Amino acid sequence: MDTFRDTTGTLDEALERLHTRGPERRGWLTNHGPMAVEALVRHGQASLVHRWLDAYADKLEDMPQPGAPVTEANWREALGDPRRIADWARYFERETGDRPWREVLAVWWPRLLPGIAGGATHPVIRVGHAVRTLLTTEETAPRVTELAHALGYWAARHLTLPATATATATAPVTLPALTLNAGAPSAGAALDALPAVPRQQGGILDRLDQLTALPAWPHPAPGSGPEVPGPEVPAPDAARARLAELVTAATHRYATHAHGEPIMLVHAATAPNAVLRALPALPRELWAPSLAAAWAASAAVTAAYTPKGPAPYSLTPLTSEEVFERAAAHGDDHTIKFADTALDVGDATALAAAVRSIELNEPLL
Template sequence: MTDGVLDEAYERLHRTGPEFQGWLSNHGPMAVEALVRHGHPHRVHRWLDDYLDRLDELPRGLHPIDDWRSALGDPKRAGDWLAYFDRELREHPWRDVLGTWWPRLLPGIAAGATHGVIRVGHAVRALDPDDENQQRLTELGQALGYWAARWQPIPGTDQLLAGEPEGPGTDELLAGEPEGPGTDDIDVTGALAGVPRIDDQTGGVRDRLGRLPGVPRWEPALATLRPARSPAEAERGLATLVHRASLDYLRFGHAAPVMLVHAVTAPTAVLRTLPALDRGLWAPSLTAAWAATAAMTSVYAPADGIAPPTVTPATPAEVFARAARHGDEHVVKLADAILDAYAASGDERLLSAPGYAGQLI
């Protein structure tokens, strides 16, 4: 993306904080990146003119991050985390910073209802062709800072993501594993179909996630998806997870049209980030993404789905154009993720999901 519209949009957004109204996520950087990516830069500034009015100012720091472990997941330190990553990305190559912090942040993938990892995924994609661009480096820093400040584990994932690797190539979960595909791929579809639901589906995401330990079948269901045996298998597993979650949106999206979008966009963000990571981090990335999608499904989806809706057929370009005209940030981001999944699978059923989300939201 060489169009300066994205950088102008980032400049406007980087004066604002990662959250507003207490804890709602700032979707601006993610939505504008998707709009520019899919050929709608002309909509960006008008969209921002409306969206910026609801955002808070950039938070001020309290004191520099020294012990990062104790500061993880402390939203009062958001300003400190933003300053920390701004400095890190000025002093070190962005792939080195990402490679160091990805395994530290990954166990807290629920951060901000998964918006921490989603924002990082968009930032990494924007940097891929233009990795010395200061606005895009700043965006990656703000994305990582937000993830760190809201770092939140998903109950039951501590054993799945055992250990705390310090950087690329040190992940013990992959030690000695073969590089080639196994004789059978991971059964993502079966594992997702077996995810139990919490009984009390009321309240916000943090309350709902807090109920997961009380679901007897939650941890066994989470462990159903075996670890990837190779980076290639992890990549395939992530692609299947995005595909399956997208189809599930057509069955369950009516119950929580906004929140179930994240069951699709969170693993999409992880999948997009893989090429910038050491391949030793790909298997735990699948594990964390699986936990995120399973958790969002458990706490927001009903036990029984409905028949997929009928949506007027459209080409991929028109699917996104409709989402852009709709203007809701979740519809835009879902369309962006769905087009990735469609490009990988050719499954035309997926193209109904953004239009359905547009009807529901």
């Protein structure tokens, strides 16, 4: 990851504003503020941040009141309980205050990973933004607190997909696996082969409830050699390469399929990209299960919202910087975050996908 320095102080100011607020409003709608402001500052739009937060203010609620503390002894009973959002935030504030944030992340990543679908994947996306910041900038107190709140949100909204394992302190991460798509030659082909859920209506929970299992991707090809240490487990570097392939494929697919649901299909790309951003901070033995979880999340969102067929799109003459400037001026939080991921991919189709997001989503500013 490229290093980045915020000489304006805007990012810490914005995070401090946001940390008095909860991660949700109305009990289930996500606060995208921390993710959006991180992307805005990173891409040279710091001057917009406070005006953007002012416009976004009516989508924010105060942090809920805490209840009982989460501890190492009782965390399992609090996992996936959104009523404990403030308790989880305080727990991770204590954890990241007592030891290095990388150690906290290494312990909790495998515990949280099976619940990657929680909060419509927003918690893992928020974690990805926070980790990217800590890996590439100074480790200021507001940036460490942001990771604590992101991890707390993930823990409170932890939700397993069909056939996933219950998280424990020591059990390996296990995720859905069937033979469907096992022969898909690429991430794009695997996404294209996903069957849509039968009833394409309702919220994400209604749609995810229709999933009975998910296909496994990727499966190693016979004779694939030393990159595959086990029958279905890619080596760390191979897992990272395949995860990058998945991010690219999901970003490209948005250009042709975003009309299915232009807000929700953003997450098919931004969720696996959040995992990709976190990999450098994680032990290498967690890279392969991270790929499996990212695929499960991306596949689930794709199946939940995929339209009947593709739509045409046009390449854009805009540069990466111009595309993001347009996304920032548009102001929609999902559009900003998707443009941020599209710039990570960086090719012409990804930029066209970002323009589609600008065209299809309702502007905030």
